[in-house]
Amino acid sequence: MARLALDVMGGDHAPAAPIAAALLAVQELGSEHVIQLVGREAVIREQLDDQLRGAAPLVREAAARFEVVDAPDVIEMTDKPSVAIRGKPNSSMSLGIRLQAEGRSDAFISAGNTGAQMAASTFILKLHEGLSRPAIGTVFPTARQPVVVLDSGANVDCSAAELVQFARLGHVYARDILGRANPAVGLLSIGEEPEKGNAAVKEAHQLLLGAGLHFIGNIEGRDVPVGACDRGPVDVVVCDGFTGNVLLKFYESVGPMLFGMMMKNGVTKEQIGAIVHALDYAKYGGAPLLGVRGVSIICHGKSSPEAIKNGLLAGLRAVETRMSHHIGEQLAK
Amino acid sequence: MARLALDVMGGDHAPAAPIAAALLAVQELGSEHVIQLVGREAVIREQLDDQLRGAAPLVREAAARFEVVDAPDVIEMTDKPSVAIRGKPNSSMSLGIRLQAEGRSDAFISAGNTGAQMAASTFILKLHEGLSRPAIGTVFPTARQPVVVLDSGANVDCSAAELVQFARLGHVYARDILGRANPAVGLLSIGEEPEKGNAAVKEAHQLLLGAGLHFIGNIEGRDVPVGACDRGPVDVVVCDGFTGNVLLKFYESVGPMLFGMMMKNGVTKEQIGAIVHALDYAKYGGAPLLGVRGVSIICHGKSSPEAIKNGLLAGLRAVETRMSHHIGEQLAK
Numbered sequence: 257m258a259r260l261a262l263d264v265m266g267g268d269h270a271p272a273a274p275i276a277a278a279l280l281a282v283q284e285l286g287s288e289h290v291i292q293l294v295g296r297e298a299v300i301r302e303q304l305d306d307q308l309r310g311a312a313p314l315v316r317e318a319a320a321r322f323e324v325v326d327a328p329d330v331i332e333m334t335d336k337p338s339v340a341i342r343g344k345p346n347s348s349m350s351l352g353i354r355l356q357a358e359g360r361s362d363a364f365i366s367a368g369n370t371g372a373q374m375a376a377s378t379f380i381l382k383l384h385e386g387l388s389r390p391a392i393g394t395v396f397p398t399a400r401q402p403v404v405v406l407d408s409g410a411n412v413d414c415s416a417a418e419l420v421q422f423a424r425l426g427h428v429y430a431r432d433i434l435g436r437a438n439p440a441v442g443l444l445s446i447g448e449e450p451e452k453g454n455a456a457v458k459e460a461h462q463l464l465l466g467a468g469l470h471f472i473g474n475i476e477g478r479d480v481p482v483g484a485c486d487r488g489p490v491d492v493v494v495c496d497g498f499t500g501n502v503l504l505k506f507y508e509s510v511g512p513m514l515f516g517m518m519m520k521n522g523v524t525k526e527q528i529g530a531i532v533h534a535l536d537y538a539k540y541g542g543a544p545l546l547g548v549r550g551v552s553i554i555c556h557g558k559s560s561p562e563a564i565k566n567g568l569l570a571g572l573r574a575v576e577t578r579m580s581h582h583i584g585e586q587l588a589k
Numbered sequence: 590m591a592r593l594a595l596d597v598m599g600g601d602h603a604p605a606a607p608i609a610a611a612l613l614a615v616q617e618l619g620s621e622h623v624i625q626l627v628g629r630e631a632v633i634r635e636q637l638d639d640q641l642r643g644a645a646p647l648v649r650e651a652a653a654r655f656e657v658v659d660a661p662d663v664i665e666m667t668d669k670p671s672v673a674i675r676g677k678p679n680s681s682m683s684l685g686i687r688l689q690a691e692g693r694s695d696a697f698i699s700a701g702n703t704g705a706q707m708a709a710s711t712f713i714l715k716l717h718e719g720l721s722r723p724a725i726g727t728v729f730p731t732a733r734q735p736v737v738v739l740d741s742g743a744n745v746d747c748s749a750a751e752l753v754q755f756a757r758l759g760h761v762y763a764r765d766i767l768g769r770a771n772p773a774v775g776l777l778s779i780g781e782e783p784e785k786g787n788a789a790v791k792e793a794h795q796l797l798l799g800a801g802l803h804f805i806g807n808i809e810g811r812d813v814p815v816g817a818c819d820r821g822p823v824d825v826v827v828c829d830g831f832t833g834n835v836l837l838k839f840y841e842s843v844g845p846m847l848f849g850m851m852m853k854n855g856v857t858k859e860q861i862g863a864i865v866h867a868l869d870y871a872k873y874g875g876a877p878l879l880g881v882r883g884v885s886i887i888c889h890g891k892s893s894p895e896a897i898k899n900g901l902l903a904g905l906r907a908v909e910t911r912m913s914h915h916i917g918e919q920l921a922k
Binding site: 398399413444477478495496497498499503504505506508510511513517521522523527534 | 731732742745746777778779786787788790809810811812813814815828829830831832834835836837838839840841842843844846847849850851854855856860861863864867868
């Protein structure tokens with residue numbers, strides 16, 4: 257069984273979206289699992305009552321299994337991470353994560369202030385030995401299988417050693433969460449040759465050759481949407497958080513731009529529906545903050561209930577596969 | 590009048606594609622302009638004869654205005670830049686660029702070895718005062734007007750001062766080549782706020798505030814395909830060459846991936862035709878190597894005759910607008 261703590265106060269559409277997500281998730285999860293709703297108790301009760309009005313009896317029964325954890329403080333999207341953590345110790349963010357540190361929960365899922373979640377997760381859960389900072393792994397849909405891109409925003413200036421850490425984190429993520437037996441790790445660069453790239457990438461290439469991973473060498477920007485390079489499929493794309501974040505946001509934006517152009521051109525909504533669905537980030541739920549001793553799933557602030565629900569399922573999968581434990585083992589190698 | 594030197598030996602489809610490009614261009618250019626075909630004379634004559642067989646009399650007449658410049662050496666795509674330049678002084682690349690240094694030509698256009706072209710252009714033409722390295726400006730199609738992204742591959746590790754140089758180069762390019770009256774310059778980062786970004790970007794943001802350009806602040810990956818950010822349209826996207834190159838190659842690849850998915854989904858070739866055309870990099874021809882004292886247009890190795898023809902037209906426009914002169918003035922500010 258897993259206990260999944262959900263931040264009810266976090267995200268652009270809180271508390272409605274997290275509560276709706278919990279109601280979706282509880283219908284999919286086995287009854288041995290517990291969803292812990294963390295936030296202002298009065299707000300949670302009111303929102304739950306609202307959403308349960310007229311709900312099917314089965315949903316109402318499932319919702320009775322929710323645990324409510326009162327957290328009087330609320331971290332705003334605009335709060336500075338350090339201030340939020342120090343100044344609001346009883347926020348849904350801090351409290352929700354602290355449950356794990358105290359052995360009362362197994363995973364934390366939030367669509368709230370990302371910086372605050374990173375800071376609180378790192379501060380409260382601590383990092384695995386051998387890590388300097390956690391990384392965010394984001395799943396990119398491709399023409400083939402989805403790939404995990406990391407870091408996608410937590411670390412902007414990265415050393416070669418940090419890029420190798422991302423490779424290790426991505427290896428475990430691809431195996432445990434994406435189910436790849438022997439994940440192919442590619443290093444994002446500007447040419448296939450080992451001597452292509454910036455200084456950190458060139459050094460990381462050499463280090464990765466001896467890292468005991470299935471390292472397939474440098475890959476290029478063009479290989480990412482394909483999910484493969486000349487040497488075969490790719491499962492993990494390693495890059496610094498600046499490049500990863502620029503690429504992620506570019507990718508999120510280029511699809512809608514192209515679909516808009518197409519619909520002006522007579523392509524129907526039905527025709528692009530399946531593609532939009534295939535590219536839908538909501539499907540992949542949140543991005544785990546990799547490297548912390550525990551499970552902390554970061555969802556986009558704009559997350560729909562469906563996206564947050566998938567964040568909960570990602571959290572469950574991380575718990576069940578013991579991802580954090582495997583990361584500790586991998587980093588000790 | 591402008592004299593445009595075309596590298597007939599450069600590119601994956603040389604010499605056929607450059608010769609075909611010259612034949613397309615000569616029909617569009619006013620008869621006061623001269624196209625200089627640089628390469629092995631025998632190869633050029635043979636290819637010209639082949640392509641002119643059965644051509645319309647007007648084309649044959651126009652082709653009579655070509656100048657042929659014999660260049661016995663050939664730089665291969667796999668040659669190291671430095672070796673190519675030093676070991677093959679009479680290649681079409683070196684000779685074609687040297688024509689400009691000697692006052693016998695106004696622009697050089699090549700689809701050949703990019704590294705060699707950069708090295709030869711920098712070595713033979715020299716850089717404008719105040720520049721440490723040249724930059725490659727690539728035009729990205731967007732939902733609005735095209736934007737120029739630079740650097741897109743010439744400089745992988747960039748200082749803040751270099752990013753500011755790119756902003757100046759991009760400003761002149763957007764004005765002279767894209768025809769923007771007061772180009773809006775955006776700094777690519779991972780958040781709008783001035784304090785977001787890697788170390789070089791954060792410092793560059795501060796420097797750009799006082800650079801006398803129409804600096805609109807940080808933009809994000811999502812703004813690039815839109816061609817605009819919250820504060821309005823964008824004309825110039827400033828980034829280091831690592832990020833720019835990854836983004837460029839990603840962009841080139843994501844369109845075909847989506848179109849492939851769509852066609853599996855019943856969207857017809859006709860329906861996506863106009864969009865593929867709108868995204869077609871060939872339309873934008875080559876990317877000028879910005880910062881050299883002269884005009885050196887870099888075309889993609891895979892360039893079609895149409896793309897190389899557009900490279901010739903881009904070269905003409907750079908000559909006619911005195912882009913290089915304006916870059917010198919801008920850098921002196």
